[in-house]
């Protein structure tokens with residue numbers, strides 16, 4: 001790997017996912033004093049760590065509570081209140097800031113609950129886990145839940161279980177006014193009776209009608225694929241399917257509930273179907289299909305095959321780094337090594353660019369729990385100037401459209417003011 005790649009912010013973000021950060025009692029006390037969003041156990045089993053902002057506004061949720069982090073070469077050095085240096089083996093690597101806790105987290109909805117019980121910022125977008133806990137967690141004896149997932153351990157602690165459309169809209173308006181969000185993401189696990197889209201549609205329709213901002217859903221694949229035509233017609237902008245692993249045997253082993261209830265083929269079929277819906281539906285609404293997978297749970301070649309399959313059908317891969325979360329069935333495993341996953345993220349960027357997929361086109365969306373394809377550009381020596389120019393033009397167009405919806409300042413600017 002070139003020296004540029006190894007010193008890039010994208011590399012540092014991936015290295016932090018793989019190695020975590022060592023925090024002793026003095027650092028924890030300083031962090032508590034400086035505010036920040038604290039260390040939350042949040043949804044989907046991936047957001048257990050400390051939210052930091054790297055140079056360029058790159059967000060990262062750094063593992064800090066899992067046992068493997070005790071051997072991390074990374075620590076934090078406080079420079080001044082709220083500003084830190086990320087230190088590796090005693091040498092300062094980059095300056096970092098803490099993400100600030102938005103004031104709206106502490107506001108109360110008309111239903112009487114604090115708004116952070118309804119939704120929270122993940123990076124710079126609003127994330128809402130809109131249901132009771134995934135039904136794969138209900139039968140604890142059969143252990144149908146995915147082996148890496150901690151959502152059944154988390155929900156009810158950090159997230160309210162039942163959320164009304166009115167409450168959600170209150171939170172969306174508050175987050176939009178203060179944090180200038182441009183995107184709201186809804187997530188459900190498995191719900192008996194395939195109710196997930198029925199549950200989400202009222203809120204999706206109202207958010208589009210009342211704010212015009214981007215909205216997306218991450219749910220299991222519905223058996224009636226025309227439901228996705230309906231979402232597209234409503235102006236929904238993103239659908240995401242958590243395939244997790246590409247290898248068929250690994251899928252059966254790690255995701256027993258998904259394997260038995262939906263099957264790997266249904267995930268692939270839904271992704272293939274949704275990816276071609278971009279050509280239909282309202283021209284004014286962008287449409288993206290994501291396939292989410294986890295690096296570190298299957299051989300590197302299998303993850304790369306998955307990236308090529310997803311981009312080949314027109315979907316953008318979302319590739320998380322496996323985190324052995326405390327309390328999960330895979331808690332005893334190690335995260336992958338940085339040097340093993342770098343080829344995955346290099347391929348992620350190159351495959352998206354080769355296919356001309358619109359990575360990084362949505363303005364002001366920074367994601368802290370995965371390395372985004374565009375953040376991996378420095379891992380590749382290939383530049384793709386024409387395709388990058390096309391994406392810049394699309395971003396400008398989307399920025400203009402969202403600006404017309406009343407969003408004139410980016411969340412990154414807003415956070416700079418607060419820190």
Ligand code: SF4
Pocket residue numbers: 044045134135136137144145146149150151188189190242258
């Ligand atoms: S489907 Fe799997 S990963 Fe998703 S919430 Fe349920 S158990 Fe967790």
